[in-house]
Amino acid sequence: xxxxxxxxxxxxxxxxxxxxxxxxxxxxxxxxxxxxxxxxxxxxxxxxxxxxxxxxxxxxxxxxxxxxxxxxxxxxxxxxxxxxxxxxxxxxxxxxxxxxxxxxxxxxxxxxxxxxxxxxxxxxxxxxxxxxxxxxxxxxxxxxxxxxxxxxxxxxxxxxxxxxxxxxxxxxxxxxxxxxxxxxxxxxxxxxxxxxxxxxxxxxxxxxxxxxxxxxxxxxxxxxxxxxxxxxxxxxxxxxxxxxxxxxxxxxxxxxxxxxxxxxxxxxxxxxxxxxxxxxxxxxxxxxxxxxxxxxxxxxxxxxxxxxxxxxxxxxxxxxxxxxxxxxxxxxxxxxxxxxxxxxxxxxxxxxxxxxxxxxxxxxxxxxxxxxxxxxxxxxxxxxxxxxxxxxxxxxxxxxxxxxxxxxxxxxxxxxxxxxxxxxxxxxxxxxxxxxxxxxxxxxxxxxxxxxxxxxxxxxxxxxxxxxxxxxxxxxxxxxxxxxxxxxxxxxxxxxxxxxxxxxxxxxxxxxxxxxxxxxxxxxxxxxxxxxxxxxxxxxxxxxxxxxxxxxxxxxxxxxxxxxxxxxxxxxxxxxxxxxxxxxxxxxxxxxxxxxxxxxxxxxxxxxxxxxxxxxxxxxxxxxxxxxxxxxxxxxxxxxxxxxxxxxxxxxxxxxxxxxxxxxxxxxxxxxxxxxxxxxxxxxxxxxxxxxxxxxxxxxxxxxxxxxxxxxxxxxxxxxxxxxxxxxxxxxxxxxxxxxxxxxxxxxxxxxxxxxxxxxxxxxxxxxxxxxxxxxxxxxxxxxxxxxxxxxxxxxxxxxxxxxxxxxxxxxxxxxxxxxxxxxxxxx
Amino acid sequence: xxxxxxxxxxxxxxxxxxxxxxxxxxxxxxxxxxxxxxxxxxxxxxxxxxxxxxxxxxxxxxxxxxxxxxxxxxxxxxxxxxxxxxxxxxxxxxxxxxxxxxxxxxxxxxxxxxxxxxxxxxxxxxxxxxxxx
Numbered sequence: 001x002x003x004x005x006x007x008x009x010x011x012x013x014x015x016x017x018x019x020x021x022x023x024x025x026x027x028x029x030x031x032x033x034x035x036x037x038x039x040x041x042x043x044x045x046x047x048x049x050x051x052x053x054x055x056x057x058x059x060x061x062x063x064x065x066x067x068x069x070x071x072x073x074x075x076x077x078x079x080x081x082x083x084x085x086x087x088x089x090x091x092x093x094x095x096x097x098x099x100x101x102x103x104x105x106x107x108x109x110x111x112x113x114x115x116x117x118x119x120x121x122x123x124x125x126x127x128x129x130x131x132x133x134x135x136x137x138x139x140x141x142x143x144x145x146x147x148x149x150x151x152x153x154x155x156x157x158x159x160x161x162x163x164x165x166x167x168x169x170x171x172x173x174x175x176x177x178x179x180x181x182x183x184x185x186x187x188x189x190x191x192x193x194x195x196x197x198x199x200x201x202x203x204x205x206x207x208x209x210x211x212x213x214x215x216x217x218x219x220x221x222x223x224x225x226x227x228x229x230x231x232x233x234x235x236x237x238x239x240x241x242x243x244x245x246x247x248x249x250x251x252x253x254x255x256x257x258x259x260x261x262x263x264x265x266x267x268x269x270x271x272x273x274x275x276x277x278x279x280x281x282x283x284x285x286x287x288x289x290x291x292x293x294x295x296x297x298x299x300x301x302x303x304x305x306x307x308x309x310x311x312x313x314x315x316x317x318x319x320x321x322x323x324x325x326x327x328x329x330x331x332x333x334x335x336x337x338x339x340x341x342x343x344x345x346x347x348x349x350x351x352x353x354x355x356x357x358x359x360x361x362x363x364x365x366x367x368x369x370x371x372x373x374x375x376x377x378x379x380x381x382x383x384x385x386x387x388x389x390x391x392x393x394x395x396x397x398x399x400x401x402x403x404x405x406x407x408x409x410x411x412x413x414x415x416x417x418x419x420x421x422x423x424x425x426x427x428x429x430x431x432x433x434x435x436x437x438x439x440x441x442x443x444x445x446x447x448x449x450x451x452x453x454x455x456x457x458x459x460x461x462x463x464x465x466x467x468x469x470x471x472x473x474x475x476x477x478x479x480x481x482x483x484x485x486x487x488x489x490x491x492x493x494x495x496x497x498x499x500x501x502x503x504x505x506x507x508x509x510x511x512x513x514x515x516x517x518x519x520x521x522x523x524x525x526x527x528x529x530x531x532x533x534x535x536x537x538x539x540x541x542x543x544x545x546x547x548x549x550x551x552x553x554x555x556x557x558x559x560x561x562x563x564x565x566x567x568x569x570x571x572x573x574x575x576x577x578x579x580x581x582x583x584x585x586x587x588x589x590x591x592x593x594x595x596x597x598x599x600x601x602x603x604x605x606x607x608x609x610x611x612x613x614x615x616x617x618x619x620x621x622x623x624x625x626x627x628x629x630x631x632x633x634x635x636x637x638x639x640x641x642x643x644x645x646x647x648x649x650x651x652x653x654x655x656x657x658x659x660x661x662x663x664x665x666x667x668x669x670x671x672x673x674x675x676x677x678x679x680x681x682x683x684x685x686x687x688x689x690x691x692x693x694x695x696x697x698x699x700x701x702x703x704x705x706x707x708x709x710x711x712x713x714x715x716x717x718x719x720x721x722x723x724x725x726x727x728x729x730x731x732x733x734x735x736x737x738x739x740x741x742x743x744x745x746x747x748x749x750x751x752x753x754x755x756x757x758x759x760x761x762x763x764x765x766x767x768x769x770x771x772x773x774x775x776x777x778x779x780x781x782x783x784x785x786x787x788x789x790x791x792x793x794x795x796x797x798x799x800x801x802x803x804x805x806x807x808x809x810x811x812x813x814x815x816x817x818x819x820x821x822x823x824x825x826x827x828x
Numbered sequence: 829x830x831x832x833x834x835x836x837x838x839x840x841x842x843x844x845x846x847x848x849x850x851x852x853x854x855x856x857x858x859x860x861x862x863x864x865x866x867x868x869x870x871x872x873x874x875x876x877x878x879x880x881x882x883x884x885x886x887x888x889x890x891x892x893x894x895x896x897x898x899x900x901x902x903x904x905x906x907x908x909x910x911x912x913x914x915x916x917x918x919x920x921x922x923x924x925x926x927x928x929x930x931x932x933x934x935x936x937x938x939x940x941x942x943x944x945x946x947x948x949x950x951x952x953x954x955x956x957x958x959x960x961x
């Protein structure tokens with residue numbers, strides 16, 4: 001192996017990349033030790049020199065991380081397929097805008113992205129955090145060392161530490177005979193890469209991961225401040241600088257999660273914007289606890305209560321970030337999520353990472369628990385801090401429930417590990433059979449409490465509120481919210497009984513709670529703050545939160561499937577199951593309008609995408625009308641696309657197209673197309689001997705032989721001199737697809753050769769031929785064939801999501817609110 | 829006792845009660861034989877596609893009828909009916925996780941989770957392609 005001289009490989013970028021990974025690892029270890037010593041050291045001179053060294057080390061690690069990023073990008077963008085990462089995730093025909101998506105498709109790339117953001121945040125903190133630089137950067141440098149270790153890919157005694165993105169194809173599978181050939185790069189499988197997963201070819205996939213990972217990375221800052229506070233025993237001072245960072249982290253993480261939701265919504269890969277998939281849950285939980293931490297922190301600043309819970313929330317948020325990394329990257333989710341990464345043999349390392357941060361942090365918190373200042377006097381029930389604390393607890397419960405269920409595969413592993421499974425003869429637990437409803441039925445109650453608190457708590461004052469004033473101020477918002485709720489429930493016909501009356505009550509309550517949150521916070525801005533926007537950040541964020549909940553509630557309870565297939569209505573439609581198991585796919589033969597809700601949809605044909613040749617576009621015409629023969633009130637065309645049988649796959653990878661309205665979105669996507677390789681049409685013709693005026697019935701209607709004509713005209717019949725030709729004029733009527741005319745021709749050529757020209761109606765898959773004249777009986781023989789498999793068709797699904805824009809507007813408003821709060825907190 | 833302590837205790841009690849309830853409510857992975865005993869209840873069954881038997885999806889007849897035979901962990905082969913279209917790359921799956929219930933002798937499922945040899949199909953195609961040389 002070693003002595004083969006390979007041709008055409010570019011080894012330098014990989015070697016440099018690997019070198020800088022190691023340098024980043026070493027430099028961040030140096031930075032960790034130096035920062036640690038600078039905090040522990042009392043002598044100001046020594047302290048300063050440690051600090052100087054630490055800074056240099058951190059800058060070196062930052063530069064190294066950027067260099068690693070640059071080399072990996074160089075490899076991908078230059079299509080150096082001798083590298084496994086480039087081969088696995090990219091291909092030559094990939095559009096430039098998606099090169100970054102392949103960067104984060106793999107585990108190593110996403111870890112690198114996380115590390116890049118840590119470096120950026122670390123550099124900002126070096127210049128802004130002043131006396132907190134030492135403790136905060138110790139934590140971040142240590143995290144950087146851990147992340148770099150995940151990219152090392154070197155063996156430490158038999159254990160492979162990390163996985164490097166710079167591994168060569170031939171190093172990955174050294175035993176493969178192909179690598180005995182020095183010219184292996186010229187083989188066809190190395191000329192082009194495997195390419196990016198088709199589902200990820202979406203612009204959201206270019207921007208969602210960087211934003212999400214910025215959110216992930218910034219959760220470490222409030223965590224690092226909290227640890228710094230515990231470590232240096234400055235229990236009160238860390239709170240002020242940590243608050244804007246906590247807000248920033250909550251904003252970025254929330255935005256990143258919802259960008260992922262927007263991607264899921266547009267590509268429908270999760271069947272909507274949120275599916276309670278483990279990978280989604282894993283990133284939501286830290287957001288919940290972080291928001292809880294922000295609220296207890298505010299309570300502490302104004303009342304002195306809830307400092308310990310603030311420590312707890314910031315620590316647990318970061319622990320949950322690491323736990324979500326463990327869940328998505330270790331392969332433990334295997335049977336429960338198709339969206340997580342597969343195991344790369346790093347689960348042990350990921351567990352160690354989780355332990356390295358969570359055990360010392362909680363140990364420190366418990367050890368210093370007694371020293372943390374607290375107020376002995378109990379808080380009043382009429383105080384804001386009391387209810388902020390309650391709200392934070394509800395958020396924690398919400399996060400714990402999600403984690404508990406998402407971790408089912410982990411529980412299985414743990415039970416197995418401790419031998420409990422054998423002991424109690426347990427079977428593996430499975431995730432909920434109906435995850436969406438399972439989570440919704442619990443989370444909706446927590447959301448009702450949180451939304452109601454969001455509405456009411458701002459009207460309370462810190463420490464104590466004079467009795468009576470609360471009701472006076474809250475009275476109007478409450479009444480208005482009740483009014484709007486009744487109006488929306490009645491006018492919007494919110495009547496979702498799929499899961500019984502109890503759940504419907506919850507829906508009405510949540511409708512009220514979310515509207516209450518919106519109205520009461522509006523009221524707060526105008527009545528209490530007198531329209532002063534400077535201090536209104538929190539209220540604006542709360543309005544956004546209320547709108548988000550409202551949008552979730554309306555769009556999911558009113559989501560509708562247009563493409564309900566009424567075929568086979570009698571067998572199965574009225575059974576007990578049919579309510580839940582609706583038949584959501586409809587087959588559309590080419591050119592045949594099919595009714596779906598208020599629309600008639602026609603499949604016009606397909607064409608190949610101009611930019612990406614492997615993609616097929618399907619042309620679907622929508623016409624809004626009550627009956628087929630009416631003039632359409634509205635007409636539009638959608639172009640859902642799909643990758644057909646790519647990369648040796650059998651089947652399609654579809655991508656929906658949608659028509660966006662202000663109040664609803666109509667989605668269309670292709671779920672199946674005919675297999676081009678099996679075109680067997682063996683259906684025989686059925687013979688009918690009929691006279692003029694007789695009728696033949698077929699599955700979709702009937703046909704009448706109106707007339708027999710000599711010298712017929714038909715586009716496929718080209719008369720020659722001496723032909724004796726007769727054409728049949730057949731009128732075809734169908735129940736649902738309108739009327740047609742058929743003109744099959746029978747002829748005798750050269751006075752002996754009998755032949756015929758059939759005629760067909762493609763959309764009905766109906767073919768008719770005229771095969772014999774029986775002059776004695778004054779009858780003719782007509783043969784009819786209905787093909788079982790039509791020539792061309794698509795199977796599609798059409799969905800309507802109403803008022804989804806309320807959700808997106810809510811998210812935007814929430815982001816604006818966060819930005820306002822951050823500005824306000826930095827200025828103070 | 830302080831109010832916050834009482835609330836904390838209540839929350840912890842609710843959480844523990846909730847956990848116990850949730851654990852009791854957890855579904856498990858079944859075989860067709862145990863599923864038959866719980867006819868009508870929704871459960872998970874793990875198994876593999878029986879490649880010897882026919883796989884039916886004919887949209888011209890019914891766009892929402894997909895049937896195949898699956899061999900569960902105990903080796904029993906049962907007909908499975910899915911209300912939907914045929915999933916991409918179905919025949920290449922190495923393992924199937926079905927969610928649904930027994931109806932008579934058939935298993936009616938509304939969710940099929942497939943495990944393919946490799947999630948983003950990498951090595952698989954690479955090294956199978958090498959055999960062509």
